Amino acid sequence: MNRLNEETIAKEKIFSGKIIDVYVEDVRLPNGENAKREVVKHPGAVAVIPITNEGKIVMVRQYRKALERQLVEIPAGKLEKGESPEITARRELEEETGYGCESLKHVISFYTSPGFADELVHLYLAEGLIKLENKASLDEDEFVEVLEVTLEEARKLIEDKEIYDAKTAYAFQYLTLKQLSEEI
Known part of the structure; x- marks a missing residue:
């Protein structure tokens, strides 16, 4: 395991919406301790x-x-x-x-906010x-x-x-x- 990675031990979906899903994840930290993470899953945007x-x-x-x-x-x-x-x-x-x-x-x-969300925005330039x-x-x-x-x-x-x-x-x-x- 990379010395900065967090290993997911358990994952629970606590909300499922029209745009996002929200999970609470139990993780093992690089120092061996456990912690909780709230993670927003998003389909991405432009x-x-x-x-x-x-x-x-x-x-x-x-x-x-x-x-x-x-x-x-x-x-x-x-x-x-x-x-x-x-x-x-x-x-x-x-x-x-x-x-x-x-x-x-x-x-x-x-x-957009990698501390808690995986939303990836693709930026385009439109001309003509x-x-x-x-x-x-x-x-x-x-x-x-x-x-x-x-x-x-x-x-x-x-x-x-x-x-x-x-x-x-x-x-x-x-x-x-x-x-x-x-x-x-």
């Missing part, structure tokens, strides 16, 4: 950075119940069973913004946006407002804590670094 031909970022404003407030975010959603991240990215872009895209490039994948005549419908319990912002306006939204989630902050860090590398 997030999309949609850039218009005018260089604006298409975003959505939506209410987040866990925070009891609205946030401005890049379009995102969970992977459906058997669906590839690229298909999910195209679907979420269409459902949430009404856009399709000519180009979809995988940027990176990252874990096409406004769709008949967009796919949002989920029945999903309500969003679409907005288009410049990178400078996005920085202001971050300062004002309207953009306040990790995936969107990560996306803007990527765009900022991309912009800097193109200027050099």
